[in-house]
Every structure is written in C-alpha cells, then in structure tokens.
Amino acid sequence: MSHEHELPFWRKYIFSVDHKVIGIQYTVTALCFLVVGFCLMLAMRYQLAWPGSTIPLFGSAMTPDQYNMAGAMHGTIMVFLGVVPLAVGGFGNYVMPLQIGAPDMAFPKLNMASYWVFFLGGVTMLFSFTIPGGPAQWGWTSYAPLSIIDALGKTPAEALQTGQTLWLIGMVFLITSSLLGSVNFIVTIVQLRVPGLSFFRLPFF
Numbered sequence: 001m002s003h004e005h006e007l008p009f010w011r012k013y014i015f016s017v018d019h020k021v022i023g024i025q026y027t028v029t030a031l032c033f034l035v036v037g038f039c040l041m042l043a044m045r046y047q048l049a050w051p052g053s054t055i056p057l058f059g060s061a062m063t064p065d066q067y068n069m070a071g072a073m074h075g076t077i078m079v080f081l082g083v084v085p086l087a088v089g090g091f092g093n094y095v096m097p098l099q100i101g102a103p104d105m106a107f108p109k110l111n112m113a114s115y116w117v118f119f120l121g122g123v124t125m126l127f128s129f130t131i132p133g134g135p136a137q138w139g140w141t142s143y144a145p146l147s148i149i150d151a152l153g154k155t156p157a158e159a160l161q162t163g164q165t166l167w168l169i170g171m172v173f174l175i176t177s178s179l180l181g182s183v184n185f186i187v188t189i190v191q192l193r194v195p196g197l198s199f200f201r202l203p204f205f
Contacts, residue, residue, distance in 0.1 A: 007171065015116075017108035022115050023094030029115075030086035033122055037077035040070045067165070068137035073125070075140025080174050081122045088119065089181060096185065099203045101194030106187040114180040121173030128166040136167035 028035035030178060046055050047062045056059055062070065093111065097104055105111045136142075189202070 015112060017104075017112050019097050019105045019108070019111060022111050023090050023092070025115050026085050026093060026108050026118070027090030029122065030082050030090055030117060031064045033077050034083075034086070036126065037074050037082055040074040040077070044070050044074065065137055066134065068139075069134050072139050072167070073129075076125060076136070076170075079140065080171070081125065083116075084178075085118055088185075089115065089177075092181075092185065097188060097192070100189060100192065102188055102190060102192035105184050106192055107184050110180055110182050114184065117173050117180065118177035120188050121170045121177060124166055124173060126172035128170075129167070129178035130161040131162050133161040133163055135163040137161075138164060142167075 013021060016025070039126075041060065043058055044067065044115050046053075047067060052061050055062065063165070093105070096102075125135070
C-alpha cells in the first residue's frame with residue numbers, strides 16, 4: 001500500500017512548483033510592493049500640497065533629488081513590481097491552467113524560478129533606499145531628459161550613482177522573470193490545453 005510522500009513546508013509553500021501556490025506568492029509579494037509604491041505617492045503628494053513642510057514619518061521636507069527618487073521608484077514599483085506581476089504572475093498563474101484544463105504549467109520549475117527572480121529584482125530595487133545617495137532618480141523609464149541631465153545639471157557620467165546601478169540590475173532581474181513567465185505561458189497554452197479547445201474558443205484572458 002503506497003502512501004503519497006508529504007512535501008516539507010519549504011518545498012510546499014516557499015519553493016513550490018504548484019501553479020496555485022506560485023500565483024498566491026506573486027499576489028502577496030506584489031501587494032506588499034504596491035504598499036511601498038503607495039507610500040511614496042503619498043509623500044510626493046504631501047510635498048506638492050505643502051511645499052517645504054516636514055512630511056510625517058519622513059522627518060523632513062523633500063529635496064529636489066529626493067522628489068525625483070520618489071517619482072522614479074514610485075513608477076517602477078507600481079508598474080514592474082505591482083500591477084504587472086499581480087495581473088499576470090498572480091492572477092494568470094492561478095487561473096490560466098484551470099481555464100484551459102491543464103494540470104499545471106508546462107515548466108513548473110521554470111515557473112518557480114520566474115517568481116524568485118522577480119522577488120530578487122524587487123529586493124534589489126528596495127535595497128537601493130538604504131545606500132548612500134539613495135535610489136534611482138532618472139524616472140521610472142530612464143528616458144531623456146532625466147537620463148541625460150539630472151535636476152542639478154549633471155551629466156549621467158557625473159550623476160551616476162549606485163542607486164541607479166541597482167535599479168538597472170533590478171530591471172535585468174524583472175525582465176528575465178517576465179521572459180521566463182512568457183515562455184511558460186505560451187508553451188502551456190499551446191501544448192497543455194484540453195483536446196478540442198481551439199485557439200478560437202480560448203478564454204479571453
């Protein structure tokens with residue numbers, strides 16, 4: 001008489017390969033990042049409403065550089081660490097295999113790797129708040145003109161800071177996570193959908 005082997009806690013809930021658990025991990029992590037992005041937005045709005053006044057819990061008024069940092073990190077966190085991972089990584093991982101009748105994602109371990117690479121990217125971004133010079137301040141897209149000349153008139157070579165470098169490293173992690181997840185989603189939909197479910201009958205999601 002065979003008994004199913006019970007996975008240890010860290011394999012079942014932390015380094016899980018179950019698409020539902022990974023979907024929940026994405027959702028909880030993205031919601032935590034969204035709280036950080038929301039707090040940055042509150043600080044920016046407070047600065048605009050009462051310029052030069054001390055921001056509660058911040059301890060002082062924002063300098064122009066700090067405002068640029070808050071704007072850059074708010075946009076980055078809300079889009080790359082919040083909305084997209086929540087919608088695709090969280091909701092998509094949990095629901096998509098169920099919608100097409102698949103037992104799991106095509107590459108469960110790749111799915112797990114996608115989440116942990118996303119997590120590392122987010123931690124790298126948040127770690128930049130703790131270093132001297134602060135996080136990135138060239139905008140959440142690093143587009144010109146902020147990436148050409150910053151608020152103090154320095155060129156990128158003069159203004160390049162560790163925070164911006166960490167932002168770029170974090171983006172490498174996040175883009176890698178998106179690529180891993182995209183490959184997994186495409187292969188799962190193409191190869192693991194139930195027989196008879198044509199592309200014209202696929203759920204809109």
